[in-house]
Structure formats: C-alpha cells, structure tokens
Amino acid sequence: TYYIAEVNESGITSDQLQKTFLNAISRYDDTALSGLDQSAILSFKKNILDQLINYELFYQQAQKEKIKISNDDINLEIDKIKDNFSSPEEFNEALKANNITPAQLKEDIKRQLMINSILEETRNQISISDEELLEYYNENKESFLELEQVYARHILVETEEEANNLLLQLKEGLTDFAELAKEKSIGPSAPSGGDLGFFTRGQMVKEFEDAAFSLEPGEISDVVQTQFGYHIIKCEEKKEEYSPAFEEAKERISNTLRYQKENEAISTFISKLKEEAVIVYNY
Known part of the structure; x- marks a missing residue:
C-alpha cells in the first residue's frame, strides 16, 4: 500500500x-x-x-x-x-x-x-468572563448598531399616466394595494403583492429611497420616477435606528467570542x- x-x-x-x-x-x-x-x-x-x-x-x-x-x-x-x-x-x-x-x-x-x-x-x-464581554461590546459598538429600516411595497408601471390612474384608485379606497400590485405591477415583486420586505438606506435607487423613508406606516407616496419606470410606494412598517444596550447584545457577543x-x-x-x-x- x-x-x-x-x-x-x-x-x-x-x-x-x-x-x-x-x-x-x-x-x-x-x-x-x-x-x-x-x-x-x-x-x-x-x-x-x-x-x-x-x-x-x-x-x-x-x-x-x-x-x-x-x-x-x-x-x-x-x-x-x-x-x-x-x-x-x-x-x-x-x-x-x-x-x-x-x-x-x-x-x-x-x-x-x-x-x-x-x-x-x-x-x-x-471560559469567557463578563469583563471580556463588556470590553468587546465597548470596542465594537458600531457593529451592533441597527440602522433605520423601512418595510415597503411598491407598484411599478411604464407610464406616468397609468401610475396616476392607479394612485387615484388607491386614494379613493377602491382597491387593495397588494392586490393592485399583483394585477398591474411589472416589477419582479408583483407576485407577492409588491412586497420588498425591510431595507436600509443605500439598498434602493435614491429617488425611491427618499420617497420610501419619508413615509409613515400606512402612507402611500405620490408617483415616483426612477430609471426603472413609475412607482407608487406604500410604507408598511418602520424601524428607527437602534443601538442595543450591553445586556441585550451580551448573548450575541458571547457566541462570537466563544466561536x-x-x-x-x-x-x-x-x-x-x-x-x-x-x-x-x-x-
């Protein structure tokens, strides 16, 4: 052998x-x-x-x-x-x-x-002491920062005229946003009712981002033009920027240090x- x-x-x-x-x-x-x-x-x-x-x-x-x-x-x-x-x-x-x-x-x-x-x-x-955990937290505070996030849906169409017509239907309460997105949107998120999930700043094109982050939960934007076409955006939920306290981050730090x-x-x-x-x- x-x-x-x-x-x-x-x-x-x-x-x-x-x-x-x-x-x-x-x-x-x-x-x-x-x-x-x-x-x-x-x-x-x-x-x-x-x-x-x-x-x-x-x-x-x-x-x-x-x-x-x-x-x-x-x-x-x-x-x-x-x-x-x-x-x-x-x-x-x-x-x-x-x-x-x-x-x-x-x-x-x-x-x-x-x-x-x-x-x-x-x-x-x-073994990991509390002193080590605290030291890691203080040295890496920025990495625990949770950025401001928006959870939004959108409807994307090719013309401004169509976007304005759809916006009118939504404002008059004639139809549900998610159903209208499924029916009319040409974006890849159309099958899920325009659902984009949560996103932070820097993940979407600027015009879209500015409009989405200016909305409050439940609010619908005016028509927003981007390189992709004409959008109507609905804000579903918002999370403000958040920095967890040491006690909240402790378990996460412990797992990182242990690894x-x-x-x-x-x-x-x-x-x-x-x-x-x-x-x-x-x-």
Whole structure:
C-alpha cells in the first residue's frame, strides 16, 4: 500500500486523499469547478491532506485517552443517516455504490465520534468572563448598531399616466394595494403583492429611497420616477435606528467570542499534537 503521508507510523493512502477530495468538490457547482486551475487544485488537495493528518492526530489522541464509544451511540448515528433514505434497500444500495460495508460504516462512525469527543473536550475548556464581554461590546459598538429600516411595497408601471390612474384608485379606497400590485405591477415583486420586505438606506435607487423613508406606516407616496419606470410606494412598517444596550447584545457577543476562542483552542491543540508527532510526507 502506498502512503501519501504517515502520522506516527499510521498511513494515509492516496486513495483516501482522492476519495475525500472528490467528496469535497462534489459540493461545488460546475461553474466554480471550471474556474479552478492546476495550482488551485493542488492547493485544495494539500488542505485536504492537512485535514486528514489533523483527524488522524485527533483519533490517536482519543485512543491514547481511551475514549469509549457505545454501540448505542454508533447505532443512533446510523439511524440518522438512514433517515435520509426512503427505504432500507435504498440505504444498502448507497453503501454498495460507495464500496462501504456495514462494518466499515460502524468503524468510520466510531472513529468520528471519538474525534468529536476530543474536540468537545477542547471546546469545554473555554471560559469567557463578563469583563471580556463588556470590553468587546465597548470596542465594537458600531457593529451592533441597527440602522433605520423601512418595510415597503411598491407598484411599478411604464407610464406616468397609468401610475396616476392607479394612485387615484388607491386614494379613493377602491382597491387593495397588494392586490393592485399583483394585477398591474411589472416589477419582479408583483407576485407577492409588491412586497420588498425591510431595507436600509443605500439598498434602493435614491429617488425611491427618499420617497420610501419619508413615509409613515400606512402612507402611500405620490408617483415616483426612477430609471426603472413609475412607482407608487406604500410604507408598511418602520424601524428607527437602534443601538442595543450591553445586556441585550451580551448573548450575541458571547457566541462570537466563544466561536473565536474555540477555533484558537483547536488550532493550538493541533499545533501541540503536530510538534509531538512524527509526520512523514511521501510526495
């Protein structure tokens, strides 16, 4: 057997690398893949090999720590996989197509659960103090600022004359705005009754934005001309600019810091394992 790399005398085969590589690129569409040149593919493969080495190091550490995985845990994971198939036969066919035996699948899952356990152990060592949370809040206040937003609908037509006629119908209360948008608007939001959802300043063309932000909830604009044609805008809801207090932002900050610290802890752990390991590259 040809090993492309060895980690403490445990080999990673070129088949393993190729299989993991093909699995990774299957998530990309053809356009993204056709843009990859030879050096990008080599770099991608090198990253995957690094990942396989990291997993091998985690697995060896899990063995060293004698981490036990029960059959119940393994079967639970197999049941989760089976849930993605419409029948047991379809599941078995998928195993055959991928050249995986049920025993191999069990072994792969056991290995993955052992690695997960080691990673979880590393993550659980993280702690974040209130002082750190407050410091992050004070240093990043601007990122928590929620900008003024408008929730609007619009009707877009080609001529000013048609827009004025529709506006007259709306002002006289002869028709519902959303129904009229479905019937008459030529904009892409017509099927949803002209619904544009919430938007902030800078997301729409200036004439449209100025009109939309000048309205109060329930108000309908005069006819507004833009490069797209003639619009009638209805403001459904408005949210003023808002800066959340520390207590409101605390959970969000905690999640951000935890994510950062967990990644740092895992990187440090990998570096330590690599320093203590004998890694041989055979290419």
